Amino acid sequence: MIRRVKQTGAVIMVISVFILIIGGCSIEQNNPGIPVPAVIPSPTDKEAAINRYTIDAVLDAENKVLTAEQQVMYMNNEDVELSELYFHIYTNAFRKQETAPFLFDDFSRAYSRGFKPGYTEIASIELSKGRSRSTPEYSLQGVGDTILRIKLPEPLVPGDSISIQFKYKVIIPPAGDRFGYGDVNINMGNWYPIAAVYDDEGWNLDKYYSVGDPFYSDVSDYIVNIKAPEEYIIAASGYLLEERAEGGYKNWKFHGSNMRDFAFVAGNNFLIAEDKVGDTVIKSYYYKGHEKRGKEALDFGKRAIEIFNSTYGKYPYPTYSVVETEFPSGMEYPGLVYISTMYYDNAYSADHLIYTTIHETAHQWWYGVVGNDQIDEAWLDEGFATYSEGIFTEKEYGRGNGEFYYEILEENAKKDIEAGAYDGVILKPLSRYENWNDYGPAVYTGGAVLLNEIRKQVGDKAFFEILQTYYDEYSFKIATTEDFLTVCEKVSGKEFDDLFHKHLSSVK
Numbered sequence: 001m002i003r004r005v006k007q008t009g010a011v012i013m014v015i016s017v018f019i020l021i022i023g024g025c026s027i028e029q030n031n032p033g034i035p036v037p038a039v040i041p042s043p044t045d046k047e048a049a050i051n052r053y054t055i056d057a058v059l060d061a062e063n064k065v066l067t068a069e070q071q072v073m074y075m076n077n078e079d080v081e082l083s084e085l086y087f088h089i090y091t092n093a094f095r096k097q098e099t100a101p102f103l104f105d106d107f108s109r110a111y112s113r114g115f116k117p118g119y120t121e122i123a124s125i126e127l128s129k130g131r132s133r134s135t136p137e138y139s140l141q142g143v144g145d146t147i148l149r150i151k152l153p154e155p156l157v158p159g160d161s162i163s164i165q166f167k168y169k170v171i172i173p174p175a176g177d178r179f180g181y182g183d184v185n186i187n188m189g190n191w192y193p194i195a196a197v198y199d200d201e202g203w204n205l206d207k208y209y210s211v212g213d214p215f216y217s218d219v220s221d222y223i224v225n226i227k228a229p230e231e232y233i234i235a236a237s238g239y240l241l242e243e244r245a246e247g248g249y250k251n252w253k254f255h256g257s258n259m260r261d262f263a264f265v266a267g268n269n270f271l272i273a274e275d276k277v278g279d280t281v282i283k284s285y286y287y288k289g290h291e292k293r294g295k296e297a298l299d300f301g302k303r304a305i306e307i308f309n310s311t312y313g314k315y316p317y318p319t320y321s322v323v324e325t326e327f328p329s330g331m332e333y334p335g336l337v338y339i340s341t342m343y344y345d346n347a348y349s350a351d352h353l354i355y356t357t358i359h360e361t362a363h364q365w366w367y368g369v370v371g372n373d374q375i376d377e378a379w380l381d382e383g384f385a386t387y388s389e390g391i392f393t394e395k396e397y398g399r400g401n402g403e404f405y406y407e408i409l410e411e412n413a414k415k416d417i418e419a420g421a422y423d424g425v426i427l428k429p430l431s432r433y434e435n436w437n438d439y440g441p442a443v444y445t446g447g448a449v450l451l452n453e454i455r456k457q458v459g460d461k462a463f464f465e466i467l468q469t470y471y472d473e474y475s476f477k478i479a480t481t482e483d484f485l486t487v488c489e490k491v492s493g494k495e496f497d498d499l500f501h502k503h504l505s506s507v508k
């Protein structure tokens with residue numbers, strides 16, 4: 001996620017340089033076509049041990065209702081027996097105005113068409129294990145009924161798995177948000193029952209906070225079939241295995257391996273531009289009439305993938321999609337990012353589109369591949385994604401421009417602290433932030449400044465080695481601040497306790 005409120009001289013300057021030097025290499029097409037099938041690796045032991053989601057969904061675009069059957073093969077990867085399972089039903093937060101998590105406290109923008117509820121109606125849940133089938137007791141709990149508790153007939157022992165079959169209907173609200181529809185888009189972020197994470201603290205059953213990206217999930221494998229009216233194009237997290245017409249509808253079949261979530265956007269006004277980085281297909285989905293910005297989104301998505309591939313380690317998925325949609329800023333999902341349609345307007349400064357695309361692309365590494373608890377330790381993805389904007393700047397436009405970017409970050413951080421924008425504590429859960437005005441300066445700016453401090457102390461070589469080692473060691477896992485600290489110390493041979501404490505936990 002990013003919220004862009006400040007303009008910087010550096011951004012404008014580097015972008016004007018960019019516009020002069022860019023060379024086009026995109027392909028515009030009206031239909032996405034069926035890509036050459038990528039080699040889908042057969043499951044290794046590690047992959048076989050993660051949860052598997054198979055979802056068959058039918059999108060009624062006219063009535064804004066999605067009907068789905070979903071099977072989850074849930075693996076108990078913990079070292080304790082589980083007598084119940086928990087899933088997030090994030091859609092239920094959109095049922096009432098009081099719990100609807102519209103962004104940036106801007107209700108009238110999110111619901112410009114007026115408020116209507118969004119939610120999920122669960123028709124049935126069944127369990128199967130070996131040959132036995134059962135109908136479990138289940139209940140909704142938590143603020144806005146966003147947590148589903150399923151009682152297991154008998155405890156699931158470590159290393160064992162159980163299959164859960166859901167049937168449900170999703171009522172999509174008229175919201176320009178992660179979940180909701182606009183004039184030409186249906187945004188399906190956080191739309192299906194997704195398993196809660198069981199970690200050292202037990203089950204993580206947080207509500208859908210209106211601040212931050214309040215999501216926390218383990219990587220899983222996905223097969224998602226979406227049947228939608230033929231005039232809709234589906235942009236999705238996974239790799240498109242098949243696109244098949246059937247009586248006024250199209251069936252879209254996607255595969256996602258080792259992904260932390262699965263989002264899609266259905267649009268009836270999309271054009272697609274496409275390019276490649278190695279064997280990764282980069283796609284830009286943009287509205288008709290927005291060709292110029294649509295291609296810029298493709299070019300910057302591509303450059304960002306190239307730069308972060310060489311700086312952090314390789315992007316692991318076969319596709320990456322940058323999607324124009326009705327949304328207030330940018331939002332990251334694995335393999336797919338939302339970018340606000342406002343930024344595609346030629347009257348709008350290009351830097352919003354470009355730097356939002358870079359930021360959200362960086363989240364593919366920090367949040368997507370290396371996961372973190374975004375409720376308790378949001379700086380681990382937002383601070384890293386913000387700092388990545390600087391890394392992009394220096395790699396693309398030269399060290400001087402990069403230095404300028406970091407100086408502005410530091411100045412902003414200083415001003416934020418002086419102005420009392422937040423209490424000086426970055427490492428705290430979302431529940432302890434007031435709103436976006438204290439959350440932003442803390443986790444984005446404050447988090448990025450800590451990374452810059454580490455770099456100053458260890459030098460470039462060790463700093464990039466730290467980031468590469470961290471990416472390598474925690475790919476497809478959940479990392480904590482402690483884990484990152486350990487990597488910093490191991491790679492550099494220096495102690496960082498005091499620096500981390502000073503930046504993350506000290507009260508001014």
Ligand SMILES: [Zn+2]
Pocket residue numbers: 001002359360363381382385
């Ligand atoms: Zn972000």
